[in-house]
Amino acid sequence: MNNHLKDLRAERGWSQGKLGELLDVSRQTVNAIETGKYDPSLPLAFKIARLFEMRIEDIFIDE
Amino acid sequence: MTTIPNGKKRMGKLARYLLEAALTIGFLISFVAGRDLVAAEGVTTAGKLMGALVPISLLTIWFLYFFFQIRKMDEFERYLEVLSLAVAGGVCMWIVIVWGTISSFMGWQSTDIMLAAPIVAGVYGLIRGFMMVRYR
Structure with missing residues (x-):
């Protein structure tokens, strides 16, 4: 599943490690989600959406 | 929200690898040494079981540790x-x-x-x- 996570993170000037700390996950996890190698669980997707103050469907693209 | 700094996570991973390596080596040494010891003549069945308990205990600790580590990930x-x-x-x-x-x-x-x-x-x-x- 594609997503806008990388762009949203870049807009805020956060590194993958910083975003990982904010979401309480590893940098590796953030990288895997950004590159589309791993789809986050619903709780993590909600956490991401809350952090960026956006809706899940505005961050993740269902193709 | 609880956040753990990445540096701390890396240290945690290193500690985990080191502990698992120590348990692996401990298991192998206790298995080989224990097997040689109980192979001697005159060792009772109870003695043999006691010998086997050392590597079995280490293996069990290793498995439980691995299980709780997975839960924390x-x-x-x-x-x-x-x-x-x-x-x-x-x-x-x-x-x-x-x-x-x-x-x-x-x-x-x-x-x-x-x-x-x-x-x-x-x-x-x-x-x-x-x-x-x-x-x-």
């Missing part, structure tokens, strides 16, 4: 661990069945089942390493 890390274990389990099952079939057809002596331990550890290590590179 984030969802993606847990996914990688579980996937690695599943693939390693399948590969090891294939190796053991193929080896058993060949041994049976060739009439070879049955192999010590303890050999499964280094095979599983080796295969799991290889697959986990591949996963680390693939998803770094």
Whole structure:
């Protein structure tokens, strides 16, 4: 599943490690989600959406 | 929201690898040394069981530690661990069945089942390493 996570993170000037700390996950996890190698669980997707103050469907693209 | 700095996470991972390595080495040493000790004449059945309890205890501690470590991981890390274990389990099952079939057809002596331990550890290590590179 594609997503806008990388762009949203870049807009805020956060590194993958910083975003990982904010979401309480590893940098590796953030990288895997950004590159589309791993789809986050619903709780993590909600956490991401809350952090960026956006809706899940505005961050993740269902193709 | 509780956040753990990445530096601390890295240290935690290193500590985990070191402890697992220590438990692995402890298990192997206690297995080899214990087996040699109880092989001596005059050792009672109770003594042999006591000897076996040392590596079994270390193995059990290792398994419990691994289980609680997996519970502490984030969802993606847990996914990688579980996937690695599943693939390693399948590969090891294939190796053991193929080896058993060949041994049976060739009439070879049955192999010590303890050999499964280094095979599983080796295969799991290889697959986990591949996963680390693939998803770094």
